[in-house]
Amino acid sequence: MAGVAPGKTFTPGLDFSGQSYVDWAKKRDDDVDQAHAIIKKKLPLLGQLNGVLSLTFGDRKPVFLDARTNEAKLVEEFDGEPTTTLHMKPEYINQFYQGLLEPRYGLFKDAFFHPASMPKGNIPLAIKFADLLTPNPPVAPKKVVPGAFPRLPQPTEDLEQVKKDITEFGYALFKNGLTPEQNAILKKAVQEQAAGENKAGVGQEDGGGSNQRIWTLINKGEEFIDFLNHPLIDALVPWFLGEHALIHSYSANITRPGGNAMQLHTDQVAIQPPIRDIAFGLNILWFLEDFNEQNGGTRVFPASHLGAVAPEDIFSIEGTIAAEGTAGTALITDSRLWHATGPNHAKTGERPAILMFFMRSFIRQQENNFLSLRKDVEAKLSDRVKRLLGFYTTGALGGLEGEVREGIYVSRKDDCVGTLRAEHTPRS
Numbered sequence: 001m002a003g004v005a006p007g008k009t010f011t012p013g014l015d016f017s018g019q020s021y022v023d024w025a026k027k028r029d030d031d032v033d034q035a036h037a038i039i040k041k042k043l044p045l046l047g048q049l050n051g052v053l054s055l056t057f058g059d060r061k062p063v064f065l066d067a068r069t070n071e072a073k074l075v076e077e078f079d080g081e082p083t084t085t086l087h088m089k090p091e092y093i094n095q096f097y098q099g100l101l102e103p104r105y106g107l108f109k110d111a112f113f114h115p116a117s118m119p120k121g122n123i124p125l126a127i128k129f130a131d132l133l134t135p136n137p138p139v140a141p142k143k144v145v146p147g148a149f150p151r152l153p154q155p156t157e158d159l160e161q162v163k164k165d166i167t168e169f170g171y172a173l174f175k176n177g178l179t180p181e182q183n184a185i186l187k188k189a190v191q192e193q194a195a196g197e198n199k200a201g202v203g204q205e206d207g208g209g210s211n212q213r214i215w216t217l218i219n220k221g222e223e224f225i226d227f228l229n230h231p232l233i234d235a236l237v238p239w240f241l242g243e244h245a246l247i248h249s250y251s252a253n254i255t256r257p258g259g260n261a262m263q264l265h266t267d268q269v270a271i272q273p274p275i276r277d278i279a280f281g282l283n284i285l286w287f288l289e290d291f292n293e294q295n296g297g298t299r300v301f302p303a304s305h306l307g308a309v310a311p312e313d314i315f316s317i318e319g320t321i322a323a324e325g326t327a328g329t330a331l332i333t334d335s336r337l338w339h340a341t342g343p344n345h346a347k348t349g350e351r352p353a354i355l356m357f358f359m360r361s362f363i364r365q366q367e368n369n370f371l372s373l374r375k376d377v378e379a380k381l382s383d384r385v386k387r388l389l390g391f392y393t394t395g396a397l398g399g400l401e402g403e404v405r406e407g408i409y410v411s412r413k414d415d416c417v418g419t420l421r422a423e424h425t426p427r428s
């Protein structure tokens with residue numbers, strides 16, 4: 001792994017530390033040179049940006065893309081306030097250029113651990129700059145304004161309509177999936193778990209100020225194990241993702257008054273290189289309270305799941321619509337759909353939801369169930385739930401000690417074959 005030094009060497013004669021085929025200092029220089037060369041090559045296109053970008057690659061001093069006129073140029077000095085300031089790894093420029101990294105992911109992904117890499121100033125300009133470097137810059141999704149869409153998905157109990165809506169709009173609303181009694185059981189479990197986690201000091205904030213996330217629901221009560229028997233899963237997940245889809249994550253979120261909107265994203269944004277031709281996941285978000293525009297109903301760009309489509313500003317929900325429905329409704333989304341948790345403008349109450357997020361079986365799961373599943377919970381799980389969590393071989397994947405024939409349940413084994421040495425006798 002580049003950048004991660006070899007650990008301790010155990011075997012005399014097998015010490016590879018200190019050896020490298022790559023001159024890393026030279027590579028950093030080459031990456032910066034390459035970034036500059038790509039930007040220069042794209043200058044005729046970048047002239048449309050209408051602004052000045054300060055670009056800092058790694059620990060270099062900034063260079064400036066002066067694109068105030070159609071004659072854009074890359075210069076070493078700029079007197080004045082840049083429209084946008086970017087700090088990034090130089091190799092990202094090449095990855096944008098080759099279509100290997102989605103700009104809305106690449107520009108922001110490092111900021112979580114390195115706040116200095118957060119783009120500053122005019123953010124849409126930063127996104128447009130990176131888009132223009134890509135082989136196929138996206139177009140903005142169609143905004144929801146009067147007359148833009150002859151129809152939009154409405155809550156329905158008709159599963160064929162649900163499938164049609166997912167196909168056409170990238171989302172659907174399935175109503176009355178829970179009876180009021182079932183809804184009350186799950187809502188109580190989520191709210192009490194949230195309170196319990198806060199009381200124990202392990203509550204997790206979910207971007208948006210007052211919002212809370214409860215991860216790894218599988219460990220957090222039998223209600224959540226039972227909920228995985230809901231027939232909506234069987235009706236939609238194999239249809240959409242094939243027979244071996246896995247739970248990518250199983251969580252709840254609660255938005256509360258004052259909670260901010262989350263940034264717009266797709267649910268497959270972390271899958272890079274970016275692939276828009278196929279949906280990798282399906283999210284089933286259960287409303288445990290009535291969802292509406294006021295209390296943070298999920299914002300979506302209808303039909304934004306198809307084609308090279310991406311919003312110009314991931315921090316603006318203008319042009320989106322709030323998913324609305326009564327408690328017990330499920331919002332089902334294609335993982336390519338652009339969406340965000342909505343801002344919660346309500347004065348009181350809270351808006352809890354359960355998210356069952358499914359992905360095709362060859363994608364690494366968001367939650368690492370193999371490490372997090374409690375032993376006492378594992379002992380209770382049905383074969384159905386074990387399969388959904390990934391404790392089952394699919395195709396030639398997921399085997400234990402090489403056994404990968406399809407259809408085998410696997411579980412943690414404490415006595416996998418380890419070092420077993422015997423005198424080696426060459427065969428004659």
Ligand SMILES: [Fe+2]
Pocket residue numbers: 265266267339
């Ligand atoms: Fe999402």
